[in-house]
Amino acid sequence: MQNxxxxxxxxxxxxxxxxxxxxxxxxxxxxxxxxxVSLILAIVIILASFIGSMVFNVGGATQVNIMDRYTxxxxxxxxxxxxxxxxxxxxxxxxxxxxxxxIGISVALIIEFVGVVxxxxxxxxxxxxxxxxxxxxxxxxxxxxxxxxxxLVTIVPQYNVISIILIMSAFxxxxxxxxxxSLVLSEARSEYVMASKxxxxxxxxxxxxxxxxxxxxxxxxxxxLTIASSIGIETALSFLGFGLPMQTxxxxxxxxxxxxxxxxxxRWWVWFPAVLVLLTLSLSINFVGQALRRAADSRQxxx
Amino acid sequence: MWKTxxxxxxxxxxxxxxxxVLVFILAKMxxxxxxxxxxxxxxxxxxxxxxxxxxxxxxPWYIQYASWVGNMLHGDLGQSFVYKRSVTGLIGERAVNxxxxxxxxxxxxxxxxxxxxxxxxxxxxxxxxxAISVTSFILMAVPPFVFYLLALIFFGFFLQWFPxxxxxxxxxxxxxxxxxxxxxxxxxxxxLVAGIITTPSTIQYLRTGVIDNTNQDxxxxxxxxGVPDRVIFNKHILRNSLLPIAAFMGNQITSLLGGSVILETxxxxxxxxxxxxxxxxxxxxxxxxxxxxxxxxxTLLGNLLSDIIMSIVDPRIRIE
Numbered sequence: 001m002q003n004x005x006x007x008x009x010x011x012x013x014x015x016x017x018x019x020x021x022x023x024x025x026x027x028x029x030x031x032x033x034x035x036x037v038s039l040i041l042a043i044v045i046i047l048a049s050f051i052g053s054m055v056f057n058v059g060g061a062t063q064v065n066i067m068d069r070y071t072x073x074x075x076x077x078x079x080x081x082x083x084x085x086x087x088x089x090x091x092x093x094x095x096x097x098x099x100x101x102x103i104g105i106s107v108a109l110i111i112e113f114v115g116v117v118x119x120x121x122x123x124x125x126x127x128x129x130x131x132x133x134x135x136x137x138x139x140x141x142x143x144x145x146x147x148x149x150x151x152l153v154t155i156v157p158q159y160n161v162i163s164i165i166l167i168m169s170a171f172x173x174x175x176x177x178x179x180x181x182s183l184v185l186s187e188a189r190s191e192y193v194m195a196s197k198x199x200x201x202x203x204x205x206x207x208x209x210x211x212x213x214x215x216x217x218x219x220x221x222x223x224x225l226t227i228a229s230s231i232g233i234e235t236a237l238s239f240l241g242f243g244l245p246m247q248t249x250x251x252x253x254x255x256x257x258x259x260x261x262x263x264x265x266x267r268w269w270v271w272f273p274a275v276l277v278l279l280t281l282s283l284s285i286n287f288v289g290q291a292l293r294r295a296a297d298s299r300q301x302x303x
Numbered sequence: 304m305w306k307t308x309x310x311x312x313x314x315x316x317x318x319x320x321x322x323x324v325l326v327f328i329l330a331k332m333x334x335x336x337x338x339x340x341x342x343x344x345x346x347x348x349x350x351x352x353x354x355x356x357x358x359x360x361x362x363p364w365y366i367q368y369a370s371w372v373g374n375m376l377h378g379d380l381g382q383s384f385v386y387k388r389s390v391t392g393l394i395g396e397r398a399v400n401x402x403x404x405x406x407x408x409x410x411x412x413x414x415x416x417x418x419x420x421x422x423x424x425x426x427x428x429x430x431x432x433x434a435i436s437v438t439s440f441i442l443m444a445v446p447p448f449v450f451y452l453l454a455l456i457f458f459g460f461f462l463q464w465f466p467x468x469x470x471x472x473x474x475x476x477x478x479x480x481x482x483x484x485x486x487x488x489x490x491x492x493x494x495l496v497a498g499i500i501t502t503p504s505t506i507q508y509l510r511t512g513v514i515d516n517t518n519q520d521x522x523x524x525x526x527x528x529g530v531p532d533r534v535i536f537n538k539h540i541l542r543n544s545l546l547p548i549a550a551f552m553g554n555q556i557t558s559l560l561g562g563s564v565i566l567e568t569x570x571x572x573x574x575x576x577x578x579x580x581x582x583x584x585x586x587x588x589x590x591x592x593x594x595x596x597x598x599x600x601x602t603l604l605g606n607l608l609s610d611i612i613m614s615i616v617d618p619r620i621r622i623e
Contacts, residue, residue: 139321142606144598146564148329150583151591155332232446236565239448240580258452261460275449286444 025217028295035291038284045281046101052094083257083270096249097277100238103165103250104231110169111176111230112223118173119180120207124188134181137174145171146233150242161248168233176222183215217296224289228282235278251278307614315603322599323375327368330592375596381589385582390593394575400470401567401574404497405559407490411498412555416505417548421541423506424513436510439503447500447562451569454496465492468571493570497559505548505555512544550613557605561598 029035083089122133152167153159159167187193188211196206212219231251237243238252246253254274258264263271362370374380380390423435442450459467466472470489475482516522517540525535563576571577575594582590 139318142318142322142599142602143325144561144595144602146561147579147595147598148325150564150579151329151333151595154583154586155334228444235446236448239452240565240568241584252448255449255452258456264456264460275453278449279445282446283441283444286440290440 025292025295028291032291032294034287038287038291041280042284042288045097045277045284049094049097049101052091053098056091056094089254089269089273092249093254093273093277096251096254096274097281099161099244099248100231100235100251100278101281103161103168103234103244104227106165107168107172107230107234108223108226110165111173111226112219114169114173115176115180115222116212116219119177120184120212122177123181123184124203124207124211126185126188130181133177137177140171140174143171146237149237150240153237153242159245161244164234164237164244168230168237172230172233176226179222180215180219183218184211187211187214217292221289221292221296224285224292228285228289231278231285232282304614308611311607311610311614315607318603319600322603323372323596324368326592326596326599327371329595330371330588331364333588333592334586380593383582383587383590385585385587385590390589393590394578394593394597397573397575397578400572401560401563401576403486404490404494404567404572404574405556405563407487407494408497408501408559409552409556411494412501412505412559415499416502417509417545419502420506420509420548421513421544424510424517424544425536427510427514432510435506439506442500443503445500447497448565448569450500451493451496451566454492455569458492465489470573489572493566493572497562497566501555501559501562505551508547508551509544512547513540516540516543546616549616550609552612553605553607553609556608557602560601560605 029039083092118133122130149167149171153164156163156167193206193210196210197203201210234243235250235252235255238250239256240252241256243252244250251274255271255278257267258271378391380394382388383390383393386393419435419439423432426432455467458464466489471482471486472489475485519539522535522539525539526532563574564579565576566572567574567577568580575597579591579594582588582594
């Protein structure tokens with residue numbers, strides 16, 4: 001009897017279920033070899049940078065060794081040679097990648113959180129709350145973000161990874177907020193929300209159990225693309241010399257070594273590997289993001 | 304329409320006020336004051352204090368803010384610590400370089416993006432379409448500074464087709480044809496890369512615009528009336544797809560100006576963006592502050608331009 005009831009329940013759920021978000025994503029990835037390769041590459045780079053910097057931390061990768069400055073790759077056991085300070089570029093690269101990825105992911109998570117909260121409130125309630133939040137977004141959009149971030153990074157005393165994460169998040173949350181607002185706005189007008197409201201479900205519950213799950217795949221898509229763009233901004237700041245301090249290298253710091261023809265051509269190993277890592281990382285995260293976007297939007301799905 | 308524009312300009316006033324307050328706060332957070340630049344040897348602390356009093360630096364912040372705004376409206380942005388000259392003159396010189404570079408980038412952007420977007424949309428699903436779409440996906444994913452740097456290294460340092468810095472060689476005299484050509488020559492590579500890297504969004508917009516419009520009822524009607532395909536495409540599809548592109552132009556120019564910080568630094572091109580980075584490095588705060596304000600103001604103008612173009616091309620959105 002018990003078994004039978006379970007079976008019936010299992011059957012009915014099977015019939016009612018349309019393909020879940022997850023299944024749609026898996027299907028989309030299966031059709032797209034580039035997305036699969038990108039996903040694997042992105043995971044490998046992210047894991048390698050974290051594991052690598054933990055392993056090499058024991059040997060002291062940021063250690064300066066003046067005797068070995070600008071050693072060519074392969075000489076004296078330096079796989080990728082050394083830089084001006086005699087640092088082992090191979091190990092250094094793992095640290096740089098880890099720092100850039102950490103900042104990129106943290107900034108994207110903060111931006112996404114702020115964007116989802118403000119955007120949901122704004123789009124769901126509308127009225128004066130919406131007006132206030134949107135005027136705030138409008139104003140924040142006219143601030144020249146890159147310039148103000150550079151100024152803040154320079155005048156904030158004792159800045160570190162945490163402060164650069166907070167400063168960057170403070171100036172790039174607006175686009176996500178706008179996107180989330182427009183998504184929630186169209187969801188909030190749909191019939192199931194009306195029905196829930198009429199039957200007395202609390203706004204809070206509708207937002208978190210009704211609206212947000214329905215736009216979750218778009219949130220994940222935006223998060224992925226925001227990670228890539230945040231890594232791009234952080235490395236650009238470090239490249240210009242306004243990112244992380246020297247002791248905490250970023251991929252941008254290493255790319256910034258390419259400052260004169262001698263370094264560019266005769267000491268290519270100090271900057272070129274970082275370019276390759278950054279390009280691979282950025283392209284693969286973006287391709288994963290594009291595949292997620294196609295999975296989230298049925299019109300763009302590949303038949 | 305004038306009503307819309309006037310109303311749009313009125314909205315700018317509170318935004319401008321907030322921007323100026325923000326920049327003023329930034330300026331106050333910076334070490335040093337406007338007198339640090341004019342400090343001379345042999346001045347005693349008492350003399351400095353007297354000067355501070357004279358320049359109103361001991362006044363409450365709102366009076367300082369008011370006089371700061373007043374000076375700005377008169378075009379007085381203070382003195383550069385490093386160059387020992389007026390900030391207005393210094394920025395004015397650099398602004399000309401940035402303006403020409405941004406203009407050339409914009410031209411290149413549309414010369415490439417419009418045909419590419421139209422072809423991709425018109426021949427949806429073709430080999431050309433996928434080539435264009437894949438290229439623009441890749442361009443979207445590449446961080447701009449890496450793209451600039453690689454272009455500079457390859458075409459500037461390696462092939463030596465283009466100069467690797469500056470805006471003009473010192474061998475030419477202003478006013479001569481050679482001088483003009485040399486300035487253009489210095490701009491080609493930066494303008495090209497800045498234009499190319501901004502194309503993806505315009506290409507995507509145009510492509511979807513063309514595809515969407517092709518499936519519209521008015522196109523089907525025209526086709527059933529027997530209007531030639533070429534006329535349908537040029538008159539009905541293309542025109543409607545170009546509208547959002549036109550409206551987007553103001554923002555596009557703004558983002559090109561904003562991107563000039565990285566672009567000009569990579570190419571050592573003496574514009575406002577490069578001035579900002581070098582002033583920040585040399586802690587030349589009056590220049591830094593003025594540039595932050597100016598870039599914010601230009602963003603405002605870009606948005607205004609977009610909204611005005613939008614209200615001209617699309618009467619539906621005019622505010623009544």
